[in-house]
Amino acid sequence: MQNTEFLKKAEDSKPILYTETVCIPGRTEPMKDGDEAVFDFGNHYVGYPEITFETVGHHPDAPLYFEVQFAEIAEELDQDTDSYNGWISRSWIQKEAVHMDVLPGTYRFERRYAFRYVRIRILSVSGNYSVVVKELKADTVTSADDAALVKVPFTGKDKRLDEVSVRTLRSCMQDVFEDGPKRDRRLWLGDLRLEALADYETYRNYGLVKRCLYLFAGSTLADGRLANNMFMAPEVECDDQTMFDYTLFFINTLWDYWSHSRDTATLRDLEPVCMRQYELLKECFDEDDLLDMNKAGNVFIDWNFQLDKQASGQAVYIYALKDLVKIRSELGKDTDELIREIERKTEAAKSLYDAEKGVFISGPGKQISLASQVWMVLAGVTNQETGQAVMENALQQNAVGMNSPYAYHHYIQALIETGQKDKAYREMHVYWGGMIERGTDTFWELYNPADPSSSPYGGIVVHSFCHAWSCTPAYFLRKYFRPQENQ
Amino acid sequence: MQNTEFLKKAEDSKPILYTETVCIPGRTEPMKDGDEAVFDFGNHYVGYPEITFETVGHHPDAPLYFEVQFAEIAEELDQDTDSYNGWISRSWIQKEAVHMDVLPGTYRFERRYAFRYVRIRILSVSGNYSVVVKELKADTVTSADDAALVKVPFTGKDKRLDEVSVRTLRSCMQDVFEDGPKRDRRLWLGDLRLEALADYETYRNYGLVKRCLYLFAGSTLADGRLANNMFMAPEVECDDQTMFDYTLFFINTLWDYWSHSRDTATLRDLEPVCMRQYELLKECFDEDDLLDMNKAGNVFIDWNFQLDKQASGQAVYIYALKDLVKIRSELGKDTDELIREIERKTEAAKSLYDAEKGVFISGPGKQISLASQVWMVLAGVTNQETGQAVMENALQQNAVGMNSPYAYHHYIQALIETGQKDKAYREMHVYWGGMIERGTDTFWELYNPADPSSSPYGGIVVHSFCHAWSCTPAYFLRKYFRPQENQ
Numbered sequence: 011m012q013n014t015e016f017l018k019k020a021e022d023s024k025p026i027l028y029t030e031t032v033c034i035p036g037r038t039e040p041m042k043d044g045d046e047a048v049f050d051f052g053n054h055y056v057g058y059p060e061i062t063f064e065t066v067g068h069h070p071d072a073p074l075y076f077e078v079q080f081a082e083i084a085e086e087l088d089q090d091t092d093s094y095n096g097w098i099s100r101s102w103i104q105k106e107a108v109h110m111d112v113l114p115g116t117y118r119f120e121r122r123y124a125f126r127y128v129r130i131r132i133l134s135v136s137g138n139y140s141v142v143v144k145e146l147k148a149d150t151v152t153s154a155d156d157a158a159l160v161k162v163p164f165t166g167k168d169k170r171l172d173e174v175s176v177r178t179l180r181s182c183m184q185d186v187f188e189d190g191p192k193r194d195r196r197l198w199l200g201d202l203r204l205e206a207l208a209d210y211e212t213y214r215n216y217g218l219v220k221r222c223l224y225l226f227a228g229s230t231l232a233d234g235r236l237a238n239n240m241f242m243a244p245e246v247e248c249d250d251q252t253m254f255d256y257t258l259f260f261i262n263t264l265w266d267y268w269s270h271s272r273d274t275a276t277l278r279d280l281e282p283v284c285m286r287q288y289e290l291l292k293e294c295f296d297e298d299d300l301l302d303m304n305k306a307g308n309v310f311i312d313w314n315f316q317l318d319k320q321a322s323g324q325a326v327y328i329y330a331l332k333d334l335v336k337i338r339s340e341l342g343k344d345t346d347e348l349i350r351e352i353e354r355k356t357e358a359a360k361s362l363y364d365a366e367k368g369v370f371i372s373g374p375g376k377q378i379s380l381a382s383q384v385w386m387v388l389a390g391v392t393n394q395e396t397g398q399a400v401m402e403n404a405l406q407q408n409a410v411g412m413n414s415p416y417a418y419h420h421y422i423q424a425l426i427e428t429g430q431k432d433k434a435y436r437e438m439h440v441y442w443g444g445m446i447e448r449g450t451d452t453f454w455e456l457y458n459p460a461d462p463s464s465s466p467y468g469g470i471v472v473h474s475f476c477h478a479w480s481c482t483p484a485y486f487l488r489k490y491f492r493p494q495e496n497q
Numbered sequence: 498m499q500n501t502e503f504l505k506k507a508e509d510s511k512p513i514l515y516t517e518t519v520c521i522p523g524r525t526e527p528m529k530d531g532d533e534a535v536f537d538f539g540n541h542y543v544g545y546p547e548i549t550f551e552t553v554g555h556h557p558d559a560p561l562y563f564e565v566q567f568a569e570i571a572e573e574l575d576q577d578t579d580s581y582n583g584w585i586s587r588s589w590i591q592k593e594a595v596h597m598d599v600l601p602g603t604y605r606f607e608r609r610y611a612f613r614y615v616r617i618r619i620l621s622v623s624g625n626y627s628v629v630v631k632e633l634k635a636d637t638v639t640s641a642d643d644a645a646l647v648k649v650p651f652t653g654k655d656k657r658l659d660e661v662s663v664r665t666l667r668s669c670m671q672d673v674f675e676d677g678p679k680r681d682r683r684l685w686l687g688d689l690r691l692e693a694l695a696d697y698e699t700y701r702n703y704g705l706v707k708r709c710l711y712l713f714a715g716s717t718l719a720d721g722r723l724a725n726n727m728f729m730a731p732e733v734e735c736d737d738q739t740m741f742d743y744t745l746f747f748i749n750t751l752w753d754y755w756s757h758s759r760d761t762a763t764l765r766d767l768e769p770v771c772m773r774q775y776e777l778l779k780e781c782f783d784e785d786d787l788l789d790m791n792k793a794g795n796v797f798i799d800w801n802f803q804l805d806k807q808a809s810g811q812a813v814y815i816y817a818l819k820d821l822v823k824i825r826s827e828l829g830k831d832t833d834e835l836i837r838e839i840e841r842k843t844e845a846a847k848s849l850y851d852a853e854k855g856v857f858i859s860g861p862g863k864q865i866s867l868a869s870q871v872w873m874v875l876a877g878v879t880n881q882e883t884g885q886a887v888m889e890n891a892l893q894q895n896a897v898g899m900n901s902p903y904a905y906h907h908y909i910q911a912l913i914e915t916g917q918k919d920k921a922y923r924e925m926h927v928y929w930g931g932m933i934e935r936g937t938d939t940f941w942e943l944y945n946p947a948d949p950s951s952s953p954y955g956g957i958v959v960h961s962f963c964h965a966w967s968c969t970p971a972y973f974l975r976k977y978f979r980p981q982e983n984q
Contacts, residue, residue, distance in 0.1 A: 072586035099559035099623040136586040
């Protein structure tokens with residue numbers, strides 16, 4: 011269902027794309043068939059590369075045929091791309107084979123890539139000439155305004171943690187808040203919420219958040235349900251997939267946006283969209299006010315098929331409705347029904363608490379997971395003391411852990427909200443710091459400290475190594491760990 | 498050595514490129530990873546193809562990665578391109594792998610290809626969608642004006658022979674007379690001469706011949722020697738390679754051009770260029786007035802490393818000088834020296850005649866080849882009767898034969914000039930007709946009737962199947978075998 015008024019407002023908030031041309035020298039050695047070289051742009055960029063070739067020998071009498079691979083981290087270049095056969099399309103691998111007819115000359119790639127490293131392999135020249143890679147350039151793009159970046163004088167490991175977070179956000183800020191500039195290059199609701207939180211502390215591009223909110227509201231499923239992600243091309247269109255939690259996060263994202271921007275016109279425009287989600291999703295509960303997973307459909311929470319998501323989903327619902335109450339209050343609208351709904355669902359949530367084990371359990375298997383505890387904390391189902399206890403108890407009982415940086419974000423937030431700032435700080439540095447130790451300029455879609463090379467997709471070559479949902483250390487550091495507090 | 502005045506005249510004669518958009522339907526079956534289909538444009542074209550894809554299933558959530566191969570003849574598609582490892586660069590193989598980010602949509606290739614057939618193989622989509630090839634289009638280009646084509650009412654096998662010849666020429670007529678629009682896409686002197694002969698009987702694009710003559714004259718080696726071929730990009734520049742016979746053919750090409758165009762200004766401009774070639778190449782003879790192969794350097798004659806080229810080269814020199822006499826006579830210039838030179842070299846050529854065997858021999862090994870006889874005929878070293886005899890005698894003595902359509906052209910011409918029109922007609926139909934029988938729309942760079950799949954390059958996938966020097970049946974048919982004479 012398209013809402014042209016909303017899509018018009020999204021279009022009106024289209025961001026400026028800042029372009030910067032970055033340029034690195036090539037190398038002087040002439041290259042023939044089979045020769046290869048890796049070039050390093052020195053940081054993570056998103057943009058349109060070009061490669062300038064010169065020639066040595068006779069006049070080129072045959073096209074140059076070369077292969078190029080763009081990589082966000084050096085490790086991508088070590089992967090055997092030909093053998094990749096995972097369930098994420100191999101079309102995401104940033105590798106091209108190119109014929110160039112006129113030499114010397116510059117080949118400009120029309121596709122956008124996300125990269126720091128570029129490997130060039132000569133597939134074929136002719137017996138009469140060799141090529142020299144003279145220079146690599148890229149017209150890089152981002153809608154992050156470097157001049158607007160809020161400067162905070164972090165030092166030491168905080169400095170790098172912040173830098174890499176900010177770089178991650180910067181590379182994901184394009185025409186929309188993308189999930190990852192390598193993959194999926196798409197607007198996802200779950201990523202948007204975290205990117206917006208980081209943005210408010212860094213680039214403060216409120217217009218881009220507004221645009222994304224209107225995009226989601228501007229193209230929905232037939233019944234008004236928000237999709238979990240949006241396609242921008244060939245035209246704006248929502249995906250036909252939904253997730254229970256992502257849908258609800260629209261409410262929180264809108265409230266966060268208003269809290270920073272005080273843009274009441276947008277709040278008023280989009281409040282009915284929030285109410286529509288509530289109306290649709292309140293039907294997903296059973297007679298005991300507990301989330302019915304058959305009705306809820308997909309609930310994301312974490313990149314983890316083993317995770318039982320009933321308890322977390324229940325909590326996300328409460329978490330979202332609390333912001334919906336704030337939205338309607340701000341607009342002077344009635345909130346009685348919502349408050350009663352929150353009470354009922356909170357009571358039901360408490361029934362998931364296993365007093366003996368001291369944790370919230372989830373689903374028919376009574377699964378103990380860290381995610382369940384974290385979300386009960388974030389939803390305010392527990393007080394601070396209980397919240398701290400359920401997380402600790404869960405960890406002591408071999409709870410199902412967190413897999414993704416996205417889930418880790420919520421764990422860090424829950425630690426902070428239960429008064430464990432020091433632990434939050436340490437855990438953040440251990441987890442995201444682990445990626446830094448492995449050499450990166452941006453934070454990753456997936457990171458398993460116990461097995462950093464593992465991939466749920468069947469190969470890390472399709473992983474996004476600059477992923478929006480991983481950018482929130484900048485938010486935590488800037489909101490909770492500013493130098494004056496921390497030093 | 499650049500002559501800017503000549504290059505300016507070449508630029509002024511730049512041809513109109515006629516464009517025609519041809520369009521063929523795709524197919525309705527959805528395609529997934531590994532699926533492939535071949536599409537047939539129905540005739541040989543040169544141009545910029547585009548492929549329009551639609552999708553089936555969910556909204557595309559990953560790029561389309563597909564491979565496409567353009568082929569002049571269907572047999573090219575059967576070749577294992579990966580295993581090709583010949584000495585002609587594999588960069589000539591018209592095969593690309595392409596990522597397309599926005600679907601449905603049209604991918605337009607920026608490179609020019611020569612093709613009738615297009616094979617599309619899907620390398621990767623995603624689990625969420627399939628693609629349908631909806632349509633293939635190509636903006637085709639040629640500097641041949643179809644409206645200007647001289648129509649001759651050929652019938653039967655003559656009709657097809659003429660059609661395929663004309664199509665070959667048409668596809669080679671681009672910004673210059675190319676040798677082949679797939680490979681090398683370049684202006685070669687040897688090909689130019691034959692293309693011009695066919696052009697005078699068909700499209701009559703005299704301007705394009707003029708342009709090519711000025712291009713050769715406009716960029717030469719330091720001593721004024723004409724290169725055997727010219728590069729057009731990134732700027733006009735002669736190759737640093739020469740061939741004795743190709744250099745001399747500039748003279749014949751100029752005279753042929755004047756004979757048809759009566760463009761005396763060009764004749765006057767370029768006569769000194771011809772004289773310069775004569776001055777340079779007259780030094781390539783020994784004290785007996787025989788061609789010294791160490792001084793002559795490369796002599797082409799045929800695509801045949803076994804062929805001894807002394808006798809042929811001697812004859813080509815005489816052949817060229819005879820046209821130089823005509824050029825200078827037309828311009829009222831002195832020709833005495835040239836006539837004496839022709840007489841001396843003709844006498845010397847006659848010394849290569851082996852009276853016992855009844856053939857001209859060549860080189861220290863006294864090789865008997867058909868090419869030697871053919872060129873002695875064309876140079877007028879023999880009279881008609883002797884000419885006929887030496888060719889027949891050579892064939893009866895297991896002479897080294899003709900390999901290329903280029904060499905065959907001269908054999909056919911020699912048969913005609915020795916009064917053997919019927920044999921010429923039959924031989925032409927046997928040789929070029931053999932390519933037609935194998936299914937082609939254009940004539941080939943190389944064709945060995947005894948072993949049509951053989952390749953001196955190490956694989957036919959790099960062969961040019963539309964090659965200028967193979968287009969002359971249209972010239973022969975139209976000049977010597979017009980319907981009223983032949984039926």
